[in-house]
Amino acid sequence: MQKIASKLIQVMAECSQIPKNGVNDFHHYKYATSADVLEKVNSALVKHKLASVVMPEVLQASEVLNSKGNAEQRVTVRVAITLVDAESGESVLLVGLGSGQDVGDKAVMKAQTAAIKYAYLMSLAISTNDDPEADSRTDEGMSSALGQAKSGGGGGAGKAARCSDCDMPITPGVEKVSVNKFGRPLCMKCQKNQQGVA
Incomplete structure (x- = not known):
């Protein structure tokens, strides 16, 4: 694990901070977009010859009513992201959870997106320059x-x-x-x- 750990330290250094470029117009808050997180992380992983393999698993799916009384799907997904060092063959597992809710067929995709994004943010100690508890x-x-x-x-x-x-x-x-x-x-x-x- 020494070789992959050394590479992950370099990835963490290169991805230490991601700005909040996304804006939620309804709730009026800024957030780091999934696209920004994946672009920065992927660039660093490729540079250090680390491949990523994502395996999603639906943990829970249920029908809920939104504030207007309409039925929506709420889904919780667990993703297991295996990072493999192409040079040494060593690997490490990252895990993330995410939930998504949608009136159409996008609840699973929303949940997967959140799970992957937060797996990388937490596992690689990526800062978005804020503390959600310090609002x-x-x-x-x-x-x-x-x-x-x-x-x-x-x-x-x-x-x-x-x-x-x-x-x-x-x-x-x-x-x-x-x-x-x-x-x-x-x-x-x-x-x-x-x-x-x-």
Whole structure:
């Protein structure tokens, strides 16, 4: 494993950072696109003579209702990515999980794309220059919601909105997005649990 490990260190150095060039217009956030991740990783793998073989496996598929009451498919996929050193024959296994939801036939492809992207991001320690847990807008909103809850201010009945799963206070913006997407108010953590995103 010494030869492939040495090459992976070089790949990690070349792929240490990928900018967030994608924009989600609906939820107003930026993200590293799958295309950007794959292009950078593939270039480094080829340069160091490392082949990649991806084997996807559907772990779960179910029908869910979207915020408009329409049926969609939600799929969770596990991908096993084997990296093989063309010179030494040594190999290493990377694993990723991803979920996708779609009204048509693209749920599996969305799940595979997420699983491959995050397998590389996590396994190769690739930074996208942020910390998803350090969302100042969410933190500020949560702080405001907590303050309103303590002071009796906030939404319609004089109280801040609360997550229907864990009963934590949530901001009006988080409540609106959650109700549109899941049909009920959920905090960010419970929304992530509902999506099952890796």
